[in-house]
Amino acid sequence: MLFYMTAGESHGPQLTGIINGLPAGLEIDVAQINAALTARQGGYGRGNRQKIEHDQVKIVGGLRHSVTLGSPLALTILNKDFAHWQDNMDPLQPANERNTLRQVTRPRPGHADLVGGMKYRQRDLRNVLERSSARETAMRVAIGNICQQLLAQLDIDIVGYVQQVGNVNASLEELPPITIMRDLLSQNDLRILDQTKVEEIHELIDTAKKDGDTVGGVVRVVVENVPAGLGSYTSWDTKLDAKLAGAVMGVNAIKGVSFGQGFAGSQQLGSQVMDAICYDQNKGWGRLSNHLGGFEGGMTNGQSLVINAAMKPLPTLYRALPSVNILTKEVQKANVERSDTTAIVPASIVVASVVAIELAQIITETFDGSNMTRLKEQVAAYRQELQEY
Numbered sequence: 001m002l003f004y005m006t007a008g009e010s011h012g013p014q015l016t017g018i019i020n021g022l023p024a025g026l027e028i029d030v031a032q033i034n035a036a037l038t039a040r041q042g043g044y045g046r047g048n049r050q051k052i053e054h055d056q057v058k059i060v061g062g063l064r065h066s067v068t069l070g071s072p073l074a075l076t077i078l079n080k081d082f083a084h085w086q087d088n089m090d091p092l093q094p095a096n097e098r099n100t101l102r103q104v105t106r107p108r109p110g111h112a113d114l115v116g117g118m119k120y121r122q123r124d125l126r127n128v129l130e131r132s133s134a135r136e137t138a139m140r141v142a143i144g145n146i147c148q149q150l151l152a153q154l155d156i157d158i159v160g161y162v163q164q165v166g167n168v169n170a171s172l173e174e175l176p177p178i179t180i181m182r183d184l185l186s187q188n189d190l191r192i193l194d195q196t197k198v199e200e201i202h203e204l205i206d207t208a209k210k211d212g213d214t215v216g217g218v219v220r221v222v223v224e225n226v227p228a229g230l231g232s233y234t235s236w237d238t239k240l241d242a243k244l245a246g247a248v249m250g251v252n253a254i255k256g257v258s259f260g261q262g263f264a265g266s267q268q269l270g271s272q273v274m275d276a277i278c279y280d281q282n283k284g285w286g287r288l289s290n291h292l293g294g295f296e297g298g299m300t301n302g303q304s305l306v307i308n309a310a311m312k313p314l315p316t317l318y319r320a321l322p323s324v325n326i327l328t329k330e331v332q333k334a335n336v337e338r339s340d341t342t343a344i345v346p347a348s349i350v351v352a353s354v355v356a357i358e359l360a361q362i363i364t365e366t367f368d369g370s371n372m373t374r375l376k377e378q379v380a381a382y383r384q385e386l387q388e389y
């Protein structure tokens with residue numbers, strides 16, 4: 001069973017990750033992981049933290065000569081900002097006058113601060129915000145990229161992009177193939193397909209920033225060449241769309257997940273939504289459209305996966321909302337240190353990463369995931385069998 005864990009606080013020394021259950025024999029390209037980490041740091045509307053960080057992964061276990069051993073893979077990413085927080089965030093530094101004076105007591109509406117403080121009985125909300133920060137998503141991107149490299153070995157390609165920012169839609173009527181999408185996405189700093197919307201969205205983000213406000217949006221992940229039959233209809237907890245929805249909702253600030261045309265389909269007739277079945281001797285089974293986003297009965301149906309995720313506007317506002325000081329109970333403005341105006345671009349990378357992790361997990365569970373060469377052989381044989389069904 002492929003699973004992973006992360007540890008580390010936003011301003012602590014480093015992020016740490018362990019992924020267990022990767023096949024032996026997977027060659028890992030660290031440059032590709034670092035490129036994904038750089039992409040997650042970027043995008044229009046990011047705050048000043050990204051000027052400090054320069055995320056690079058270090059692999060410290062489970063790898064020999066760049067090839068996985070089948071043992072747990074251990075990863076680290078340094079937080080460069082720790083240098084400015086050492087006095088406050090060093091794991092062993094005793095509490096002193098300076099660092100206790102910097103206590104966080106004014107919870108931000110929409111962030112984990114208040115409820116986290118109540119639940120874990122914290123009087124310094126830094127003990128909550130450090131881990132609830134989306135800094136952790138850097139490690140999920142590193143692990144997700146390794147899973148993308150595994151999927152690439154099986155000719156499965158995945159991309160995440162920004163579909164909508166605030167109320168401005170930047171999608172195209174027809175989805176181009178992923179290779180063309182990549183080219184379009186590299187042409188702007190918003191990871192959008194419709195280049196005509198760049199200026200309008202920049203203005204939207206600039207205005208929000210000037211007003212001390214924040215912006216959300218919708219991201220989309222497309223996965224090509226996924227074999228049919230991953231996941232199962234037999235029990236609720238084996239449905240792959242349900243597992244994916246859980247993983248995507250697990251990304252900070254994601255508040256909704258849908259597949260294919262999503263909620264819009266609920267307003268249409270069945271004849272407009274179901275994807276008619278076709279068969280071609282050379283290509284095998286297919287569908288004449290892909291409104292359902294590649295899932296039927298909790299299983300992949302051989303069409304591209306289309307997964308949408310809605311992100312709320314970020315909770316930390318420079319024009320802070322009213323809050324209540326947890327020590328004095330006085331009404332005060334919520335805490336603000338530093339924040340992104342929008343994190344919709346990084347969200348598109350993070351959501352694609354968690355989708356890749358779930359897919360790598362179901363594939364290594366459906367087939368023998370002990371060794372990469374055997375896995376490739378089994379997936380190829382299965383694809384052949386499906387075509388001849």
Ligand SMILES: Cc1cc2nc3c(=O)[nH]c(=O)nc-3n(C[C@H](O)[C@H](O)[C@H](O)COP(=O)(O)O)c2cc1C
Nearest residue numbers: 111112132133134252253314315316339340343346
């Ligand atoms: C890549 C990324 C960057 C984020 N940056 C910020 C930020 O700068 N300020 C902020 O308040 N929230 C930010 N968030 C969102 C918070 O982490 C999130 O809202 C918080 O953890 C509460 O969780 P919830 O929104 O899922 O309930 C970011 C999210 C992501 C995915």
Ligand SMILES: C=C(O[C@@H]1CC(C(=O)O)=C[C@@H](OP(=O)(O)O)[C@H]1O)C(=O)O
Nearest residue numbers: 010047049132133134135337338339340
């Ligand atoms: C550190 C990252 O994002 C952070 C996520 C975040 C939050 O509240 O989620 C708040 C901000 O933290 P800071 O106050 O340190 O600037 C973001 O910068 C990152 O994405 O690498």
